Amino acid sequence: MTSGFVIFGRLALAAGLICLCIAPFAFTPAVLVLLTQALSMLSLAMLWNLVAGYGNVMVIGQHAFVGIGAYAFYGFAMLAGLHMAVALPAAMAVTLAFGSMVYAMLYRLRTAYLAVGSWVVAETLMLVASRLPGFGGGSGASLPANLLRTFGARVPERLSTIYIMVLAVAVLTFVLIWALMRSRIGLGLAALRDNEEGAAVAGVNTRLVRAACFILAAPMVGLVGVLVTLQEGRISPVASFSMLDWTIYVLFIVVIGGLGSLEGPIIGTLVFFLLRELLQDYGTLYLITLGAISILIVLFAPTGLWGLARRKLGRDLIPLTHDPKTGGAS
Amino acid sequence: MLEVSQLKKHFGALKVIDGVNLSVARGEALGILGPNGAGKSTLFNLISGNLSPTAGTIRLNGEDITRASPWTRVRGGIGRTFQIPHPFVHLSVFENVLVSATQASGRGIAVARPEVNRILDLCQLSHRSRTLAGDLPLLDLKRLELAKALGTSPRLLLLDEIAGGLTNSECVALLAILETIKSEGVTIVWIEHIVHALIKVATRLVVLAEGNLIANGTPETVMADAKVRDLYLGVEA
Incomplete structure (x- = not known):
C-alpha cells in the first residue's frame, strides 16, 4: 500500500512536469502568468531550503539577492548597454560577489542573530538601491519596450518565452540541488541538518559547507531576480527588494511543505498558490490565514506536510538515500 | 600520542x-x-x-x-562518541556511518561502502543498516555512536x-x-x-x-x- 502511494506520488510528479512542459501550448496567458509566478517562487523556496534547511543558515534576507540580481541586470542591460546573454551571467556574478561579502559579515552569527542580521543587510541594500543614480530612485524604472520585445513581438509570445526561461531555471535549480544532495558534500549537509555537533566530529567541515550553501545559492537567487524583473517589466526598491514577496512567502512555503527535504518546497508552493487563489480577494484575512497555518504547522507538524506524509510512507518520493548493497538510490 | x-x-x-x-x-x-x-x-x-x-x-x-x-x-x-548519542536521525544507519567514512578521509561514497559494511558487521548493526537512526532503540544507538566514530578511521x-x-x-x-x-x-x-x-x-x-x-x-x-x-x-x- 505504502509503495503504491510512493509510485502514485512519483507518477504525479512526472505528470506535473509534463504539464509544465506543454503549458505554453495548452494554457491561456493568465494561467501562464500564474505558473510563471509559481515556478519563480518554487526556485526561491528550493534555494532557501538548501541554505536554511540543509545548511542550517537561518537567513531571512534572501530578498536582498533578488533585488541585487534585478538591479545588476538593469545596470548591465540598460545603463551599460550589454547584450542580454552577457547581462544575465554578469548579474549572477554580481550577486555571487555580494553573497560572498554578506556571508563574510554574517558567518559568525547564529539563529535569531543571523536572521535579524541578514534582514538588516537586505533593508540597507534596498535603501542603497533607492539612491543609486540612473536606477530611477525610490520609484524605480521600467524596462524599455525594445528590450522586452527581444522575448517576443506580442505579449502572449513574450509570456511564453519568459515562462520557458523560468521553467528551465526551476528544473536546473532542482537538478543541481538533487545532484548536490546525492554527492559526498550532500551527505555532509544532511548530517549537518540533523546534528551539527555530531557532523563536526564525523569530519564534516561544517564551516565550509554552510558557506558553500549560502554563497552558491546567491547567484541562483539573483537569476530568479532577473526573471522576476522580466515578468514585471520594471525594477523598484520596494518590489525588487520585497521582503514579503521574496522571503516571507518563501519561508511560509518551505515551512508548511517541509524544511530540509526536496519534496517540501514543491508541496509548499502548491499549497501557497492554492490558498492565494482562493483567498486573495479577502484582503488581510488572506495574510492572517497564512500566518495562522504557519503557526499551526510549526506547533503540531514541525517537519511540515511532507514530514507527516513521509512518516506514513517510510520513504522519499524523490530518492536521495544511499543503499547499503547496490549503491543506488532507494 | x-x-x-x-x-x-x-x-x-x-x-x-x-x-x-x-x-x-x-x-x-x-x-x-x-x-x-x-x-x-x-x-x-x-x-x-x-x-x-x-x-x-x-x-x-x-x-x-x-x-x-x-x-x-x-x-x-581523533574519533569520539557522545554520552548522549548524536545520530543523524533522518538518515539510515548505513548512511550515518557513511557520513563519517567519507567526510574525514575525502573518500568517495562507492569507495567507502565496503568499509562501512565491515564496521556495521563489527558493531552488530548490519541487520539495521536500512533503519532510520531516529527509530533505533538505545542499545543500537550506542552501537551506532561507536560505528560512526570508527567510520572516521x-x-x-x-x-x-x-x-x-x-x-x-x-x-x-x-x-x-x-x-x-x-x-x-x-x-x-x-x-x-x-x-x-x-x-x-x-x-x-x-x-x-x-x-x-x-x-x-x-x-x-x-x-x-x-x-x-x-x-x-x-x-x-
Whole structure:
C-alpha cells in the first residue's frame, strides 16, 4: 500500500512536469502568468531550503539577492548597454560577489542573530538601491519596450518565452540541488541538518559547507531576480527588494511543505498558490490565514506536510538515500 | 600520542577543568573515572574540539591542536562518541556511518561502502543498516555512536559512557567489540561509570574530581587509593 502511494506520488510528479512542459501550448496567458509566478517562487523556496534547511543558515534576507540580481541586470542591460546573454551571467556574478561579502559579515552569527542580521543587510541594500543614480530612485524604472520585445513581438509570445526561461531555471535549480544532495558534500549537509555537533566530529567541515550553501545559492537567487524583473517589466526598491514577496512567502512555503527535504518546497508552493487563489480577494484575512497555518504547522507538524506524509510512507518520493548493497538510490 | 598540559576550562566563575595534565601512549587503553560533574565530558569536548579551552595546550603526535577545528582533529585521527548519542536521525544507519567514512578521509561514497559494511558487521548493526537512526532503540544507538566514530578511521578513540544503560549481556557484547578495536592498534580513552567493564579493557585509570586529576595508575592501584575510595566510591579509607 505504502509503495503504491510512493509510485502514485512519483507518477504525479512526472505528470506535473509534463504539464509544465506543454503549458505554453495548452494554457491561456493568465494561467501562464500564474505558473510563471509559481515556478519563480518554487526556485526561491528550493534555494532557501538548501541554505536554511540543509545548511542550517537561518537567513531571512534572501530578498536582498533578488533585488541585487534585478538591479545588476538593469545596470548591465540598460545603463551599460550589454547584450542580454552577457547581462544575465554578469548579474549572477554580481550577486555571487555580494553573497560572498554578506556571508563574510554574517558567518559568525547564529539563529535569531543571523536572521535579524541578514534582514538588516537586505533593508540597507534596498535603501542603497533607492539612491543609486540612473536606477530611477525610490520609484524605480521600467524596462524599455525594445528590450522586452527581444522575448517576443506580442505579449502572449513574450509570456511564453519568459515562462520557458523560468521553467528551465526551476528544473536546473532542482537538478543541481538533487545532484548536490546525492554527492559526498550532500551527505555532509544532511548530517549537518540533523546534528551539527555530531557532523563536526564525523569530519564534516561544517564551516565550509554552510558557506558553500549560502554563497552558491546567491547567484541562483539573483537569476530568479532577473526573471522576476522580466515578468514585471520594471525594477523598484520596494518590489525588487520585497521582503514579503521574496522571503516571507518563501519561508511560509518551505515551512508548511517541509524544511530540509526536496519534496517540501514543491508541496509548499502548491499549497501557497492554492490558498492565494482562493483567498486573495479577502484582503488581510488572506495574510492572517497564512500566518495562522504557519503557526499551526510549526506547533503540531514541525517537519511540515511532507514530514507527516513521509512518516506514513517510510520513504522519499524523490530518492536521495544511499543503499547499503547496490549503491543506488532507494 | 596525546599530551594535555595545564588544560583549563572555566565557564565564568565555574572551573570545570582546572589545570589537567594527561598523557596517553600509542596503543594504550586509558579509563577515566569520576563523579558526575567532575569535568570528564568537558575534557573530551576540549580534546575533540567541540569546546575551546580557557588555557593550556593539547598535542596530538607532537602537533599542537589546541585551536584546531573538530573536523581537522578528526583528520588527525581523533574519533569520539557522545554520552548522549548524536545520530543523524533522518538518515539510515548505513548512511550515518557513511557520513563519517567519507567526510574525514575525502573518500568517495562507492569507495567507502565496503568499509562501512565491515564496521556495521563489527558493531552488530548490519541487520539495521536500512533503519532510520531516529527509530533505533538505545542499545543500537550506542552501537551506532561507536560505528560512526570508527567510520572516521580513528587512531585515538574517545568513548564517553558507551556502556551506560546497557544490560550485563549487552555490556559483554560491547566489550568484545572494544577488544577487537584495541587489538587493531587503536588507542582508547574511555570515560565510564561501570567500573567492572572499564577495567576489563583499560590498562591504566585516572580519576577526575572537581576539574583535577586526583589519581593515576594501574586499575589495581587506583581502585585501592584511599582518596578515590573516599571521593568517588564513597568507601571510607
